[in-house]
Amino acid sequence: MPHNHKLIYYINKWVSITSDEEAKIISAFELKSAAKKELMLEPGEVCEYIYFITKGAMRSYFVDDKGNEHIFQIRLENGWISDLESFFTQRKSNYYLEALEDVEVLRISSSRLEALYEEVPKLERYFRILFQKAYINSLERLNATMWDSAIERYNDLVKEQSDIFQRVPLVYIASYLGITPESLSRIRKKKS
Secondary structure, three states, rough: OOOHHHHHHHHHHOOOOOOHHHHHHHHHHHEEEEEEOOOEEOOEEOOOEEEEEEOOOOEEEEEEEOOOEEEEEOOOOOOEEEOOHHHHOOOOOOEEEEEEEOOOEEEEHHHHHHHHHHHHHHHHHHHHHEEEEEEHHHHHHHHHHHHHOHHHHHHHHHHOOOOOOOOHHHHHHHHHHHOOOOHHHHHHHHOO
């Protein structure tokens, strides 16, 4: 499926758009490729784009004072990734956005997104739903790290993204789950 068609397919899951609106949406997004390990955002930069992943996998993470990485997001095809706080406030980001595989993304800037809302008002509803889901997802992850066991967090990840284990290094998955790589190995052994 061509890149733009994937984007349109997922937008149409939440709002019904006409072919004229589809053309406006497609023209607003820019196709970008990145090689594995390439950074698309670094701390200290303002996050200029929201990315829709059409091929590959990406992660967002920060590095603490001790030099430890903490993964905030891992996203595969047909997922969105960004630092929404920096994107909306235009303040400097604390995160890295990195390609975990060779990726192809469709990206849109904040100013272009605002203009697109005027051109295709239904899109504002789509992004409202998307941003609500992102907010809820962040709260659920925060709550899970406080109240759910490592096994429960692992099971939830398997349900959401079962192919993640074939594509993303286990050390990254462990960080995303908030556990050590050794704990993740023990959980996986028990499950198999």
